[in-house]
Amino acid sequence: MAIIHHTTLKPTKLELLTDWLPTRPWYVGDGTPELTKSGGFRLDDPAGEVGIEFMVVTDGDGVAYLVPLTYRGAPLPGAEDALVGTMEHGVLGKRWAYDGCHDPVLVAELFALVEGRAQAQAQSVDNTPDHEITRSCAYDGTGGLRAHGPAVDDEAGTLLPAAPDGTTLYLHRRPALPDTPPPGAAGHLSGHWTTPDGTRTRALFAELRTPAG
Secondary structure (H helix, E strand, C coil): CCCCCCCCEECCHHHHHHHHHHHCCCCCCCCCCCCEEEEEEEECCCCCCCEEEEEEEECCCCCEEEEEEEEECCCCCCCHHHEEEEEEECCCEEEEEEEHHHCHHHHHHHHHHHHCCCCCEECCCCCCECCCCEEEECCCCCCCCCCCCCCEECCCEEEEECCCCCCEEEEEEEEECCCCCCCCCCEEEEEEEECCCCCEEEEEEEEEECCCC
């Protein structure tokens, strides 16, 4: 299980995202956003080296964004374009934060979560499963879900090639309502967050698409 250090970060995660988010094709705001951390969850890296967090942030207009992040103790080779920024961690020292959709450790554990081989963990509490993160998977292709190409961003989300037959996992960077998979989806991932006015919200975080679907 990952250890969550309650310590200082300079700059903070929200400060990094404030500069980075407007550079994304799925960002719909104008100018620099005022962000609030609204929810999310974590996954464990089996090797214990990489921090994995799925953060939901909300801007001043109430638009929620799903931001998968990884935190590393050294640069990830070949991932310069996916770097969100660097932070000074009060316990671990310098950390490199990446858009996790371009980090193979996060992608592998995300596929494991959708298939039921990994358990979502609470965002801010050690060793505590988050049972409000729901998933399903009816995909039965040989070898299961594995990365089969780079992540591709579009105006609404990020497409992760998940199998050689063309199956993909599509992440809704602006989580979509309702929180159930659309007709024809072979699997899904849904989660929750709290809006700035205190409303508890659930939505679809990702859907598994097969060529036949």
